[in-house]
Amino acid sequence: MNAPVRTAALVRSVLMAxxxxxxxxxxxxxxxxxxxxxxxxxxxxxxxGKAVSDEAEQIQDGKELxxxxxxxxxxxxxxxxxxxxxxxSLSAIxxxxxxxxxxxxxxxxxxEELAIAASLIPGAGVAGGAVGDAxxxxxxxxxxxxxAKSLEEALEAAHPVVRRVAETLAKDLASxxxxxxxxxxxxxxxxxxSEAFRSALDAEGAANTAKQAILAELAKAKDAADMTKSARxxxxxxxxxxxxxxxxxxxxxxxxxxRAMKERVRATRALIAAxxxxxxxxxxxxxxxxxxxxxxxxxxxxxxxxxxxxVRELVQRVKQP
Amino acid sequence: xxxxxxxxxxxxxxSALADLLKRAEAASEANDTDACETICDELLAFVRASPAxxxxxxxxxxxxxxxxxxxxxxxxxxxxDEIRSRTSEMLTLGKAIETVAAQAxxxxxxxxxxxxxxxxxxxxxxxxxxxxxxxxFRKQGFSPExxxxxxxxxxxxxxxxxxxxxxx
Numbered sequence: 001m002n003a004p005v006r007t008a009a010l011v012r013s014v015l016m017a018x019x020x021x022x023x024x025x026x027x028x029x030x031x032x033x034x035x036x037x038x039x040x041x042x043x044x045x046x047x048x049g050k051a052v053s054d055e056a057e058q059i060q061d062g063k064e065l066x067x068x069x070x071x072x073x074x075x076x077x078x079x080x081x082x083x084x085x086x087x088x089s090l091s092a093i094x095x096x097x098x099x100x101x102x103x104x105x106x107x108x109x110x111x112e113e114l115a116i117a118a119s120l121i122p123g124a125g126v127a128g129g130a131v132g133d134a135x136x137x138x139x140x141x142x143x144x145x146x147x148a149k150s151l152e153e154a155l156e157a158a159h160p161v162v163r164r165v166a167e168t169l170a171k172d173l174a175s176x177x178x179x180x181x182x183x184x185x186x187x188x189x190x191x192x193x194s195e196a197f198r199s200a201l202d203a204e205g206a207a208n209t210a211k212q213a214i215l216a217e218l219a220k221a222k223d224a225a226d227m228t229k230s231a232r233x234x235x236x237x238x239x240x241x242x243x244x245x246x247x248x249x250x251x252x253x254x255x256x257x258x259r260a261m262k263e264r265v266r267a268t269r270a271l272i273a274a275x276x277x278x279x280x281x282x283x284x285x286x287x288x289x290x291x292x293x294x295x296x297x298x299x300x301x302x303x304x305x306x307x308x309x310x311v312r313e314l315v316q317r318v319k320q321p
Numbered sequence: 322x323x324x325x326x327x328x329x330x331x332x333x334x335x336s337a338l339a340d341l342l343k344r345a346e347a348a349s350e351a352n353d354t355d356a357c358e359t360i361c362d363e364l365l366a367f368v369r370a371s372p373a374x375x376x377x378x379x380x381x382x383x384x385x386x387x388x389x390x391x392x393x394x395x396x397x398x399x400x401x402d403e404i405r406s407r408t409s410e411m412l413t414l415g416k417a418i419e420t421v422a423a424q425a426x427x428x429x430x431x432x433x434x435x436x437x438x439x440x441x442x443x444x445x446x447x448x449x450x451x452x453x454x455x456x457x458f459r460k461q462g463f464s465p466e467x468x469x470x471x472x473x474x475x476x477x478x479x480x481x482x483x484x485x486x487x488x489x
Contacts, residue, residue: 059397060390068401075408079415086418089425096432103437146435150428158421165414168407178354179400185361186393192368193386195379202373 028097028147029292029299031090033308034285038087040308040315041282042080044275045169047315049073051268052176055183058261060190062183069179076172079165086158090289093150100143148293155290166283173276177269184265191254200250207243214240271314278307323363325370331377338367338381345392357396364389448478 348356
């Protein structure tokens with residue numbers, strides 16, 4: 001074996017040994033689903049606060065409550081914006097490490113190409129290619145190792161904060177749910193505060209009771225005398241229908257307003273419930289990422305992606321009344 | 322839940338409302354949100370069930386509605402107060418995660434630079450080694466063609482080096 005080929009073989013064996021040492025770090029976990037979920041959760045938290053604040057404004061003298069909630073909820077929106085920044089920074093680490101690996105590969109390709117093109121010494125082209133491969137591999141793996149270390153540091157440092165944020169936001173979402181239920185009850189109460197509404201409701205109730213009684217009497221009519229009586233009863237029925245129509249004029253707009261309110265409350269509560277569910281999965285996903293990087297294992301992201309889709313749909317539903 | 326059909330006289334209704342108001346006060350003082358919500362519903366059920374034809378019940382309805390509005394507003398206020406009680410902790414947590422994110426961003430930037438540096442160092446080493454090799458070729462009287470090809474190799478290496486520098 002001539003000197004250059006021998007040297008190349010030696011370099012290659014050293015680099016391959018380094019490569020074996022580094023094989024524990026062949027790739028970094030995919031953090032992009034976590035980043036996507038964080039962004040989606042931040043949207044859901046913002047949308048939940050806004051929807052409940054809008055509902056709180058409908059409470060009797062509720063403007064003050066709504067403004068207070070907006071002010072307090074701003075802190076939650078800020079925390080989630082910081083969480084989005086954090087999740088993006090995890091992606092940036094993985095991207096940088098992967099780019100390092102790509103740089104290594106590109107370097108290996110270029111060294112091989114140059115060595116073959118130069119063909120200075122017989123056999124040097126092949127040896128150059130092998131050395132280039134190994135050097136590129138080592139550069140790439142070093143980038144992955146540094147990336148793994150940075151990722152692990154970030155995940156470990158953030159873990160207790162993520163847990164605490166998830167716990168606290170879960171309590172906040174429960175408070176939001178209580179607030180929106182209270183707003184619903186208050187709006188029901190406001191409806192009954194109107195004497196006109198109460199009178200119309202009473203009149204409708206009384207008319208319906210009378211109508212049922214008359215219909216029952218009519219059903220019993222058998223002979224001609226009864227039928228004469230029935231004509232009188234039918235006239236009474238017509239009067240009752242007039243009363244019912246008049247009560248509808250008062251009741252219908254209020255009931256329509258109430259129906260719309262109930263629909264809004266239902267959508268808001270669904271969003272709060274889905275946000276709460278997604279929050280739990282987000283917390284677990286962060287824990288799984290930490291476990292994956294600590295143990296160099298792949299991470300399952302299907303659960304968190306499912307939660308993201310659900311939350312996105314509900315945010316849209318709340319935004320489009 | 323109250324059975325309204327048992328009430329025959331105005332006093333029955335008045336007494337039922339007094340009982341509801343008493344329970345509402347106790348639930349508010351105990352901060353029992355579940356009980357408050359139930360009583361809110363019962364107060365409106367009272368208004369629906371009370372006979373309009375009976376004298377005085379309209380006034381009772383007015384009192385019941387007023388109490389329901391107050392109770393539901395207090396429930397909402399309590400929820401906002403609970404949220405407020407956790408705000409300062411939230412702000413602290415936000416600052417903590419900002420710090421982690423800033424450090425992670427700095428690490429990502431370092432990683433990007435490191436990869437470029439590694440490639441650049443490697444290329445610089447290759448250029449120097451080839452230059453040394455040309456000097457040696459000249460000393461040992463190698464053919465001009467070999468020296469020219471070696472110089473071409475340096476040009477190519479320098480070109481790759483400039484590309485990496487541009488990425489930096």
